[in-house]
Amino acid sequence: MAPSQTTVEQLKRQLQEAEAQVTQLKLQNTALQSMISVAEKQLKIDIRKKYGSKRSRS
Template identity: 75%
Template sequence: MYKAMNKRKLKGNAKEAFSSLKKRKIVEEIRSGMLTIQQATKQYQVSVSLLQDWNRWYYQTRLLKYYRPKPSFLMKPSQTTVEQLKQELAEAQAQLAQLKLQNTALETMIKVAEQQYKIEIRKKYGSKRSRS
C-alpha cells in the first residue's frame, strides 16, 4: 500500500514549479475543454486540488471583474432619473384622480337609474341565477 501511495505522489513542489502564466494557460485549456481535469493532472503532474486552487485563482483575478456587476445602490441616482420618476409619479396620481372621478360618476348614474326606473342594476353576489 505504501508503494501505491508513492506512485501517486507528485514529483517536486508544483506550486513553485509553475509560473502564473503557465497556471493561467493550464486553467484556460481546462475551461475551454481542450483538456479534462484528469488529462491535465497526468500531463502536468499536478493534483486535482491544486488545479481547483488555480481555477479559483483564475476566477478571482481574471474573470470576476467581468461577471460581477457594480452595485447600483452605491451609485448616486442621476438628476434626470429623479426628475423622470417625479414626473411619472405626478402622471400616475393624475390618472388615479381621473379614474376616481369616473368611478364616482358611474356609481351615481347607477343609483339614479335604480331610483328612476325602480329596478336593481347591481348584481347580488349571494343570490343564485334563475333557470328559465
C-alpha cells in the same frame, strides 16, 4: 451608485401623472356609481349585481 438627476425627475413626473390618472378614475367611478343609483331609482330596477344571490339556470 446614486441615480442620476434626470432619472429622479422622470420618476417624479411619472408619479405625478399616475396620481392625476388615479384622481381622474376616482371621479369617473363616482360619476358612474351616481348614474347607476339614479337609474335604479327612476326605473325601479336593480342594476348592480347582488353578490350573494344564486344564478338561475337556463
